[in-house]
Amino acid sequence: MTPDLSTDLGFLKLRNPILAASGTFGYGLEFTQFMSLAAVGGIVVKGLYYGPREGNPPPRLVETAGGLINAIGLQGVGVEAFAADVLPKLRAAEATVIANVCGADDDEYVRVIEFLDRQEGLAAYELNISCPNVRRNGLCPALRPETTRDLVARCKAASRRPIIAKLSPNVTDIAEIAAAAEAGGADAVSLINTLLSLAIDARTRRPRLANVLGGLSGPAVKPIALRMVYQAAAAVRIPVIGLGGITSGEDAAEFLIAGARAVEVGTANFVDPTATVRIARELSEFCAREGIARSADLVGTLGKGGHGTLAR
Amino acid sequence: MRQEPAARIALRQSWDDYVLLRLEAPDVAAEARPGQFLMVRVGETLDPLLRRPISLHAREGGSLEIFFQVAGRGTALLAEKEEGETLDILGPLGRGFDLEADFHGRRAVLVGGGRGIAPLFYLGRELRAKGADVKVLYGGRSLRDLPVRDKFAADGLDIACATDDGSFGRPGFVTGLLEAEIARRAPDALFVCGPDPMMRAAAGIAAAGRIPAQISLESLMGCGFGACWGCVKRIVRGDGGRWRKICEDGPVFPAGEILWEGAE
Structure with a gap:
């Protein structure tokens, strides 16, 4: 029997729990030559400020052991070009689209939401309150519970659509931040955004990125992401969407077990443009193999400790 | 793709x-x-x-x-x-070289530095098939950096070499070879691929001689198909210059569109 991957976030029903993560999937259209956008649970498009945005100077990328540090700086086309040029094509592709909302200040988040609220074809907003690459020293609203709660509350009040708050891992207590997002009225939280990082060229004694600091993603961050999803899921009643280094169906299953109701696939899209559909298929195969009827049955089922084994 | x-x-x-x-x-x-x-x-x-x-x-x-x-x-x-x-x-x-123009009877000079010679063999053959008169200029630090030099000649492509240390061909940079070639007979089109300083110098020579030049840029890339926005360079298209993706908008650009690093 084919396992049932359908996923209910309460405010949104998904074909399967696999979403494409913002910043790794362009505006979605870059991937239509490889896959059907309707085959995955949904896509979270690249972060949108109100106007077009230049982004950071290059070099913007450094590959590290099993990971990637980026400092793109949210270069993008802005909401007007997105609504005019991109959104009609995404509607035609029958994709479930979540817009990733950015702002230089709280007012801009609200302006972006008010503009997008007038457009059709969006399922929800993911508030990017956690990008480490747009202010000095990785500062962002998701570093403090008060700023998280207040910004989420303002956006929620302004929005006719559900709000997912995307959280930062660069905090002391993720449970406290997740609870603050819930208190602000978030319909869900997604985590983790990238880990604030530094790569150095020892020979020249210079940072490898023009921006000096960047955000680490990829398989290297998965254990940290799993830990934070586990902690956040224990702290809130709203759905948790997990992400960080997922490259396989079994990785996705681990996030569900840790307490995520859905997952986002990020950096893996760069290596394998069909990663999202492959991971959905692999999750289905995993469930079939393990005799699990519905992938939702995996959510929050982490057992007791003590089953570690040495890798050979 | x-x-x-x-x-x-x-x-x-x-x-x-x-x-x-x-x-x-x-x-x-x-x-x-x-x-x-x-x-x-x-x-x-x-x-x-x-x-x-x-x-x-x-x-x-x-x-x-x-x-x-x-x-x-x-x-x-x-x-x-x-x-x-x-x-x-x-x-x-990527978009590759723009070969839309009529190259029949036109003189095309291809300038490659080090591993930047890579695309010029494919390009040289294609231009020749379009009736162009093709000359290849191949530069490297030393003779050992010109490993595919004989391949061009064996394929019937006219090639001249330069080495920084003078171990083979004309001593000096390949851009010296380019200047000599232009003085001998002005080309109708230049195609350049190599290290940034060499491409920048070649772009300057092309601009001075009013010769249209296409430059193939190299960049670190996250994905190669436009999703990550990691491979940008400053490209001018009537807009003062924006970070544009090498993978999607390039990697080949008209020389006049490239704003070289440190030139701003």
């Missing part, structure tokens, strides 16, 4: 740290044009994580040749691949 998860390596040649691989990939080859590139997985594990951008060196029927220099961990792993093994490739990517 397509993904070919198992392109068989039909031929491998190497010269010190330069490597040529011929890959059997008929579907990718059928869509390929000079100046385009492949994103190549260098291993099957998660480290190194990213594919590597490698430019197309030649098309031989249903096969594509790539030519590269070992420049880091990824290319070192790629250099260890043997004939009969397979590679996971994505391509062809």
Whole structure:
């Protein structure tokens, strides 16, 4: 029997729990030559400020052991070009689209939401309150519970659509931040955004990125992401969407077990443009193999400790 | 563009740290044009994580040749691949050289520095097929940096070489060879690929001589198909210059569109 991957976030029903993560999937259209956008649970498009945005100077990328540090700086086309040029094509592709909302200040988040609220074809907003690459020293609203709660509350009040708050891992207590997002009225939280990082060229004694600091993603961050999803899921009643280094169906299953109701696939899209559909298929195969009827049955089922084994 | 998860390596040649691989990939080859590139997985594990951008060196029927220099961990792993093994490739990517113009009877000069010679073999053959009079200028630090020099001559392409240390051909930079070539007979079009300082100098020479030049830029890339926005350079298109993606808008640009680093 084919396992049932359908996923209910309460405010949104998904074909399967696999979403494409913002910043790794362009505006979605870059991937239509490889896959059907309707085959995955949904896509979270690249972060949108109100106007077009230049982004950071290059070099913007450094590959590290099993990971990637980026400092793109949210270069993008802005909401007007997105609504005019991109959104009609995404509607035609029958994709479930979540817009990733950015702002230089709280007012801009609200302006972006008010503009997008007038457009059709969006399922929800993911508030990017956690990008480490747009202010000095990785500062962002998701570093403090008060700023998280207040910004989420303002956006929620302004929005006719559900709000997912995307959280930062660069905090002391993720449970406290997740609870603050819930208190602000978030319909869900997604985590983790990238880990604030530094790569150095020892020979020249210079940072490898023009921006000096960047955000680490990829398989290297998965254990940290799993830990934070586990902690956040224990702290809130709203759905948790997990992400960080997922490259396989079994990785996705681990996030569900840790307490995520859905997952986002990020950096893996760069290596394998069909990663999202492959991971959905692999999750289905995993469930079939393990005799699990519905992938939702995996959510929050982490057992007791003590089953570690040495890798050979 | 397509993904070919198992392109068989039909031929491998190497010269010190330069490597040529011929890959059997008929579907990718059928869509390929000079100046385009492949994103190549260098291993099957998660480290190194990213594919590597490698430019197309030649098309031989249903096969594509790539030519590269070992420049880091990824290319070192790629250099260890043997004939009969397979590679996971994505391509062809990028826009390649603009060959829309009528090149019949036109004089095209191709300038390559080091591993930047890679796309110029494919391009030289294509231009010749379009009736162009093709001259290739190939520069490197030393004789050992000109491993494919005989391949051009064997294919009937007119080639001249320069080495920084004078061990082969004209002593000095390949741009010296270019200036001499222009003085001898002005070309109608220049095509350039090599290290940034060389391309920048060649762009200056082209501008001074009012010769249209196409420059193939190199960049670190996260994905190769426009999703990551990691490979940008400053490109001017009537807008004072914006960060544009090398993978999607390039890697080949008219020389006049490139704002070189430090030139702002």
